[in-house]
Amino acid sequence: MDFSLFYKDQVALKDLKAHSWDVFISGFNSSGRVQTIFRAIRSAKKHWLAFPEYGYSADEIPRGCFSSNTREEALYIQSFIEMQGVVLKNARLCVDITGFVRPYLLFLIRFLQENGIREFDAIYTEPVYYREKENTKFSTKITEVRSVQGFSGVHEQDPSHNVLIIGSGYDSDMIRKVAEEKGSCKKIQIFGLPSLRADMYQENVLRAHLAEDALGSDKESRFAPAHDPFITANVLKDIVTPLRARSELKNLYLSPLATKAQVLGFAIYYLWECTNLPASIVFPVAEMYERETSKGMSRIWKYHVELPPGPLASARRRSRRKFRSR
């Protein structure tokens, strides 16, 4: 799969009105980037999701906004779909990924896949800058590193040739945690280059350097545009395919810690290429996230995401066919 063939557009805020969808889903937080887009989008149904990691009380979130205290992404997303009666079948769907907490975003995509959604649009809005530059704080108290629900593979028990690919963002604590947890893996970092803004690459590298010791000596760096999920997916493929061809990869762990656009790229790559491999997406789960980390709105991107059929749904169909043919 050449992911660069997927469609993406840069859209001006005023031009968003030219598009319309049946269902729009967005993660709520205090960022102007998220709220402006929510207002500007034309959709028959619009859904806000308030994630517990932002710590909003009931009176701080908009009316009708879905909220739940569960920190299990599967339970959260399934409850949202059931309780809000979201009809996905044949719907033109758009997801603003900007304000999502990563594991929920990942599971939502996996959920869509298993529920027969083969394509949807994703919106990502870039900030002008992060509030405290390279010292911007994103998360507080990382409690554990775990695989994201729906993204766990069946791994080999061989301790050699394990690889961890980290989409390295500003949060050095997260990089450090995941690198320590997967201590025996060879580590490959993907940095956002071109970055969202010129100075963000340097800030990114400065932050990631703080986790240098945890990354160990067996590490290398690669680059993918911070705003482009499809090139990110291609870069992942370019890393993994030769390693597999040379039998230098047994277990693969992916950890998308950078921009939400890159998180989307990791998800797309996993769902298209990794579902039958000993591969998992792992994430350092934090207790809290900052509600507002950036200033201003820069470019708005619209990605047209295409998904392969869900493996579980396909297996169910196969077994039904088999049953009927008997």
Next chain:
Amino acid sequence: MSNLAVNPFSVTKASDFSIEQIDTLWVDLADRRGMTELAKPTSPMPMLILGGKGSGKTHLMRYFSYEAQCIRHAASPLVGIKKDGYLGIYLKCESLDASRFGSNSRFSSELSQLFGYHLELSLVYLLLRTVQRLLITEDTPTRTQASMARDFKALFDREPSLRGRSFEQMADCIDSIRREVDLAVNNCAMTKALNVPISFTRGRLLFGIPEFLVKHLPSFSGVQFQYLIDELELLNIDQQRHINTFLRERRPNCSFKVGSRLYGIKTYETFNDNETNKEGSEFETLKLDHIFRRSPQYRKFCRSLTARRIKTADVDKAISVNESQLLDRLPAYFDKEESPDQGNIQAPAIQASLPKGERPYFRSLQSKLVAGLKLGRCSGLGKASDIEEVIELLRRPEQPLLEKANILAFFKEWADGHNLLRAARTVSSQCQDYLSNRGKSGYYKELLGHFKGDLLAQLRRDCDLPQQYRGIEDFITMSSGLPRNLLNILKHVYKWSIFQGESPFVNESVIGSEAQSKGVHDAAEWFFSDAMARGPEGAAVQQCINRLATLFRGIRFSDKPSECSICTFSACLDSVSKEAKTNIELAENYSLLVKISKGQRDRNSGRIDSKYQINPMLSPLWDLPISRRGAIALSPAEIDAIFGEGGSKAFTSLLNTRLARMTAPTFGKKTKTSSAQEPDLFAK
């Protein structure tokens, strides 16, 4: 001059090593039979191998694994293993992806049960693969194979799908069951269903397979099957109970070595009637960093480790000496200023750096005397010329260290309210006596002996010189029982040495003081940020350590330090706040504080108080000593101000009160102008 191809200390984690490197870079403690005697790989008693981050747990456990045994007995692994008396099956908890079993509230009890099942399958799979590899060249009779396959099947409650009789097929059979579990667990969040049939009773395979191996294969008779489970800290309480249950239910020819960080043990409970494992009955403990700190052989171990690293990195043969010669020469590779301990009380580097004109410490003394005169706190001094006379009496221009000692002795007299002119004359005469008769014991010699390190530190600060943490012996002291700390210091020192254009360890080259100083500082910063978990808990403990170190620094550089070489405190922790207790415990668990096992007897009550030293790795960040001598006793209120919720106000009050007692001209005593001030929380 060429350099080594790579930094010999770049890899500091055993998990980054290949199994060949585990063997090549292994250095043993020189005590009797070394680590083998301590870790007892042939013992049937399970063992918890505990230690701080970087204490060498993983290296030790991998060294006892089958893979490393094979390297040591390359000619005939089976014979070698029988001779060793054990077979090590190494499992890293990282590979279990254990968090999957705790992240779904819909199926929490089922997942807990499945974790134990999955763990047993993982261990048994590794055992069978190991046996398969071991017996690859052996010709096992067909009848024996058939019997073993029969025994294997008999261990199951549900007939397994075993396609053949070989160990490879047994391992494949186990792997296919494990994969079923994995698939079901991985998909349960999506499918909202979790139905995994359990094929065998807990422990049946884990202990049953070694039993039939011994029964059918004489090569395994007398061999202890050691399951080496590393990184226990990655498992939650419920998952650790499964491991505890295995420890409790073990059979005679099977045992466990379980590696964990100091804080990693979350429970000793089991699923066996909720019984709790007890040390001495169900397991014994090996605390690696405690052993290293106490062992007289630790220094030799560290030097050997360093020499082995250097020699192994010398792939281009840039170093002409062999490992043993390199070991002998090791101290000489590091530039080290001659210590005043060796009779050189002139401290030439300091003398060279002293500013021309009045020396800073005499300038400071003069201003304190002037202030004291104004406050009426200079007994025996009446006019400005008296101050000149005092200073002249204390001068020893050729020996700045003695000038500092004179001033300290003078401050002690001043704090006691003695006549200062007479005190200066006494100190001057004591100094003269000391110079003329250096071997003779006496007050002055004792004072100098106790405070020399601190006086030199003060002198270096007066001269704007960095503090001295130099030479392999200092670095070993700083590592404080954690070999990774030593490797990290050496890694940074090596990096800076190369940056300075030196050729470290190659022939007669010497690593200069600047590279050492910068390297040590970088390593200290790394340790301070790396040792502690991030997040609010970590930040709080870091703040506590910062306060403690600030207090120690204040004392060390005060006019009249209450204790020499201060980096240790003692306290009765019975009545301190819960938060302070927690923070001290966390700091100890993460090795920021080192607990002194004997404690400290309280001078008044005779009670034995807890005693802690700030980890010497942190000393360069606050210019503290690396070896402990004196210890200050802190009251519960002071402990709360440093480690508790008191905040910066309470700490500032403590710091000011403590330091005032050591600062001229008032030495903490009330003056006419300060008597109206509010009483201080920490004033005695």
